Amino acid sequence: MHDPSQDRQPPQEPGPSGPGRSPVYPYYPGAQPWQGPPAPAPxxxxxxxxxxxxxxxxTPEYRRWRTVVGTVVVAVAFVGSAYVVLLAAWIVALILGVRIIADGGERLFGDPVFEVAVLLLSIAVVLPAVYLTAWLVQRRPPGTLSSVLGRLRWRWLLTxxxxxxxxxxxGQTAMVGTYAVTGEDLGGLFGWVGWGRFLSGAVVIVLLVPFQAAAEEYVFRGWLLQAFGAFFTTPWPGILLGAAAFTSLHAYTDWGIIDVFSFGALMGxxxxxxxxxxxxxxxxxxxxxxSFLPSAAAGELGDALRQGAVPWQALSGTVVQLGFFAVVVVIIAQKRAIPTVSR
Incomplete structure (x- = not known):
């Protein structure tokens, strides 16, 4: 009797094709089903x-054109957002009956508290634009503008x-001492206007100044420093050019230019x-x-918006303040092993 099992042939190795012969391919028991297309790049x-x-x-996505285009976008956003806020402020002023000063001088509105709020907001609103530019144009985590850890280190900030x-x-003690020794008048610096007029200005200042100051740092010590850092090995071109751009947006003259530039360079x-x-x-x-709170306390908040000549005696306070801050911050950063490179 014929046994059907004898008809089974063992697997054959694939052979060349030819007349009357087809290749036989072995079975691989560990083969996996197709998993689909590869995941897209992040x-x-x-x-x-x-x-x-x-x-x-x-980053691996770094291209020179991304840095150039991003810098142009940030610059346009910095100027454009200020005009948008100013236009909105004029509309609000008309609605609320705030006097508009359109004489080409330093003042824009008759209410100094309203004017300070507009000034601070016109700078603060650029902050989201800087983040979006880093994300959309440079294709990198926007948190890398804050620190090497990709985020703002809040405990270190509070320190x-x-x-x-x-x-x-x-610094203020050194400055006042220098003014006193040289006979410079400090009249009007420590006035008091009363709680009623002080509180409204103080609330606006305390709420908006941190965002305004942070926005300027993200532009001049964040974006510009890293934009030039993409082209140079040393950080100094970015530090100095960022400090120069920062100084150019202030209306200080003579010793005030040195004051602002030294601040910007040290912060970089x-x-x-x-x-x-x-x-x-x-x-x-x-x-x-x-800068704002003492003027608000003295009822001279409008004077805080004026920039111009700075007496040389003020530099004594700047030297003491910046020197102490830089030395102590670096010492604490070393002792706490604050990260200075990405992980």
Whole structure:
């Protein structure tokens, strides 16, 4: 009797094709079904680990044109958003009956509190545009504008605020001492207008100044520093050019130019040295608060908007304040091992 099992043939190795012969392919028991197309590349790509703050724009997606286009977009947003806020402020002023001053002078509105709010908002609103540009144009995590960890380090920021307050007291003491020794008049600096008029201005200042100061740091010590850092090995071109751009937007003259430029240059160096914008934001915020609040207390908030000549005696306070802040921040950063490169 014929056994059907004898008809089964063992698997054959594939052979060449030819007349009357077809290749036989073996069966692979571990074969996996098709998994579909590969996953798309990520939308944003961070810089490699070990990257310094000013080089965080050097991601695998880095292209020179992205940096150039992004810088143009940030510049247009910085100017354009200010005009949009100003236009909206004029409309609100007309509705609320706030006097509009259109004489080409330094003042825009008759209400100094309203004017300060408009000024601070016109700068603060650029912050989302800087984040979006880093994400959409440079295709990198926007948090890398904040620090090498891709986020704002809040505990480190609060520590820097504490150091900034001490530096402020020391700087103001040095400045007042220099004014007193040289016979410079300090009249009107410590006036008091009363709680009724002070509180409205103080609330606006305390709420908006941190965002205004942070926006300027993200533009001049964040975006510009990293934009130039994408082209240069050393951070100094970005530090100096960012400080120059920062100074050009202020109307100070003579010694005031040195004051503002030295502040901008030191803040750029600290951003690289500490791996983020926390220290610059802290000192910038404290400085602006002390610029506005005493004027609001004296009932001269409109004078806080005026910029011009700065007496040389004021530089003594700047030297003490900036020197103390920089030294102490660097020492604390070293002791706490604050990250200065990406992970």
């Amino acid at each position: 939308r944003v790509v961070p810089a490699p680990p070990g990257t310094r703050y000013d080089h965080l724009a050097r 820097c605020v504490g150091v900034a307050l001490v530096a402020l007291v020391l 160096w600290l951003a690289v040295r500490t791996g983020g914008l926390e220290a610059p934001i802290a000192l910038h915020t404290v400085n602006n608060l002390v």
